[in-house]
Amino acid sequence: MKEAQEFVWMGAIPLQIHLHESEVTTVPPPPPALILAPRIGYLPLLLPLIKPYFSSTLPPGVDTVWFEYKGLPLKWYIPTGVLFDLLCAEPERPWNLTIHFRGYPSHLLIPCEGEDSVKWNFINSLKEADYIINGNCKNVMHMSQSDQLELWNSVVNANLEAFIRSSSKLKSGTIEDDYASKISWMVLGKVPVRLYVWNVSEDFGDMEDAPPIDSWDRISYVNRPLEIHREGKCFTLHDAIKTLLPELFGKKRKPSEGENDEQSFGSEEETKNNRMTEEGEGNISQPLETGSTADDDPEIKLLRIQGIEPKLETPISWVANHLRHPENFLHVCVYIKVPSAKSL
Amino acid sequence: MNESAWDGTLSASEFSASAQAFAEKWKLNNPAYPPWTWVKSLEVPIFATNQVSLVEEGYLSLENVCIVKSNDDEVASCVEGEASLYDKEDEESTDSATLTSSGNDNVQPYYFDFHIIYSASFRVPVLYFRAYCSDGRSLGLNEIESVLPANSAKVLLESKWTFITQEEHPYLNRPWCKLHPCGSSDWMKLLFQAVEKVDRPAMELYLVSWFSVVGPVIGLGIPIQMLKEP
Numbered sequence: 085m086k087e088a089q090e091f092v093w094m095g096a097i098p099l100q101i102h103l104h105e106s107e108v109t110t111v112p113p114p115p116p117a118l119i120l121a122p123r124i125g126y127l128p129l130l131l132p133l134i135k136p137y138f139s140s141t142l143p144p145g146v147d148t149v150w151f152e153y154k155g156l157p158l159k160w161y162i163p164t165g166v167l168f169d170l171l172c173a174e175p176e177r178p179w180n181l182t183i184h185f186r187g188y189p190s191h192l193l194i195p196c197e198g199e200d201s202v203k204w205n206f207i208n209s210l211k212e213a214d215y216i217i218n219g220n221c222k223n224v225m226h227m228s229q230s231d232q233l234e235l236w237n238s239v240v241n242a243n244l245e246a247f248i249r250s251s252s253k254l255k256s257g258t259i260e261d262d263y264a265s266k267i268s269w270m271v272l273g274k275v276p277v278r279l280y281v282w283n284v285s286e287d288f289g290d291m292e293d294a295p296p297i298d299s300w301d302r303i304s305y306v307n308r309p310l311e312i313h314r315e316g317k318c319f320t321l322h323d324a325i326k327t328l329l330p331e332l333f334g335k336k337r338k339p340s341e342g343e344n345d346e347q348s349f350g351s352e353e354e355t356k357n358n359r360m361t362e363e364g365e366g367n368i369s370q371p372l373e374t375g376s377t378a379d380d381d382p383e384i385k386l387l388r389i390q391g392i393e394p395k396l397e398t399p400i401s402w403v404a405n406h407l408r409h410p411e412n413f414l415h416v417c418v419y420i421k422v423p424s425a426k427s428l
Numbered sequence: 429m430n431e432s433a434w435d436g437t438l439s440a441s442e443f444s445a446s447a448q449a450f451a452e453k454w455k456l457n458n459p460a461y462p463p464w465t466w467v468k469s470l471e472v473p474i475f476a477t478n479q480v481s482l483v484e485e486g487y488l489s490l491e492n493v494c495i496v497k498s499n500d501d502e503v504a505s506c507v508e509g510e511a512s513l514y515d516k517e518d519e520e521s522t523d524s525a526t527l528t529s530s531g532n533d534n535v536q537p538y539y540f541d542f543h544i545i546y547s548a549s550f551r552v553p554v555l556y557f558r559a560y561c562s563d564g565r566s567l568g569l570n571e572i573e574s575v576l577p578a579n580s581a582k583v584l585l586e587s588k589w590t591f592i593t594q595e596e597h598p599y600l601n602r603p604w605c606k607l608h609p610c611g612s613s614d615w616m617k618l619l620f621q622a623v624e625k626v627d628r629p630a631m632e633l634y635l636v637s638w639f640s641v642v643g644p645v646i647g648l649g650i651p652i653q654m655l656k657e658p
Contacts, residue, residue, distance in 0.1 A: 159596070190566075190603065191566065191602065191603075192601070192602065192603075193603065194594050194595060194596055194603040195594060195603070212549050212550070215549060215550055216549050219435065276549070299601075300601040301601055305598070307548065307549065307598065308548040308549075309548060309549060
């Protein structure tokens with residue numbers, strides 16, 4: 085468990101941040117900032133590292149910082165790694181982003197007043213996850229201000245040791261089911277999940293050919309707790325997606341059959357090995373097998389969590405326990421191709 | 429009858445049913461206001477034993493409600509046919525759509541959009557709203573708080589249960605204001621135990637009761653008749 089947590093916390097995205105041309109007042113323009121951003125962190129937290137590169141070239145005025153990728157203003161409260169997994173079908177290294185210090189698009193993005201806004205958002209998500217798991221927010225509410233601050237700082241600094249110390253005060257544990265260790269946490273059998281679905285209308289062979297996302301309206305955001313059904317069978321990642329998107333996968337609801345113990349553990353091992361290589365080579369997500377008319381059914385073209393593409397048969401408990409973010413949500417990016425006019 | 433203690437929450441399908449009941453009662457008892465409309469977000473097949481039922485998920489929408497604030501901090505809604513308030517010191521009678529004011533300030537009408545959306549995480553309804561001027565300009569959070577009636581501003585300040593934040597609308601990808609849901613289940617439970625003296629309400633009435641608490645915070649009262657059983 086510790087190993088997986090370390091993997092998640094050490095994950096980072098190399099960023100190449102360019103100042104938007106309209107805000108460059110010097111000749112020659114400043115070179116881009118090269119920053120290594122923690123996957124579990126948030127873009128506004130990088131500002132202290134970025135600003136020195138550009139402060140001498142900015143036009144006069146008050147800073148209202150926002151980031152953009154290929155014209156799409158980035159939602160600052162989505163963890164950096166999730167944004168990358170979602171918006172870069174073919175992972176771009178370094179990831180080229182544009183930073184703006186003026187002209188905040190407040191008709192599109194909720195305001196961000198620096199680190200406080202991000203912290204507030206994080207604590208609220210932590211409360212929401214607490215509520216989903218326990219049926220109340222007591223764990224978080226009972227944390228003292230200084231403990232909350234300590235927890236938050238461990239996230240800002242991507243310091244896992246500090247986080248483990250702080251979160252022990254949260255009485256967090258692991259999800260229990262037949263395939264995981266039995267330290268119970270999940271009173272109600274619910275997993276906090278945030279699903280980002282890109283409904284791709286055309287077929288594309290390579291990820292490189294995937295059309296860019298030019299508007300958040302193209303992404304369906306599903307913030308719905310996942311209820312794990314304990315029927316003695318393994319509830320897999322595949323089952324989870326189908327449960328969370330009943331409007332697309334409504335025909336088949338029961339957990340996948342025919343998964344025996346050995347096979348499930350086998351895929352667990354495979355997944356563990358695969359996650360060591362960030363590229364995810366050979367880890368192609370599987371097309372949906374429904375047994376019904378395959379032509380009509382949606383196809384999962386890509387599923388990414390923490391930069392890896394876990395096999396769909398992986399037990400969801402493993403996925404949620406090992407790949408969740410510090411606020412206890414599992415963020416899942418999925419590209420789905422819906423053949424008919426069906427849309428989310 | 430479910431004997432275990434009710435926790436103050438409701439399921440998604442109960443919300444959908446309750447929303448319909450709420451909208452109907454509103455239409456019946458609040459004719460001066462435009463009706464709430466149901467905006468469908470998706471249709472979810474629910475498999476239970478042998479049957480499949482289709483539950484419609486969506487949210488309630490009430491838009492273009494005009495709220496006018498005069499200098500005296502009295503608030504009326506333009507949509508009400510009759511003038512509801514006039515300044516005591518001013519002898520002129522009021523128009524049906526405007527209020528006179530004691531000072532020389534113009535009375536500025538603001539337009540509000542309200543959406544009642546189900547939170548799957550907290551299992552309670554959540555009120556989202558936004559406000560704009562007659563020229564279409566959106567109001568910021570601070571401006572909205574200053575536009576709200578004085579007593580609701582007081583409620584906001586004093587209540588630990590009701591506070592407003594700016595967050596993204598769950599479906600529309602735009603910033604809206606949200607009335608925080610965290611304590612909703614607690615006060616809903618209290619409301620029903622204390623007022624209705626039942627442990628578990630008829631779920632269809634959930635939204636009516638919920639709105640009787642939440643509405644006044646944003647300047648929308650509901651007529652007493654709505655709280656009574658038909």
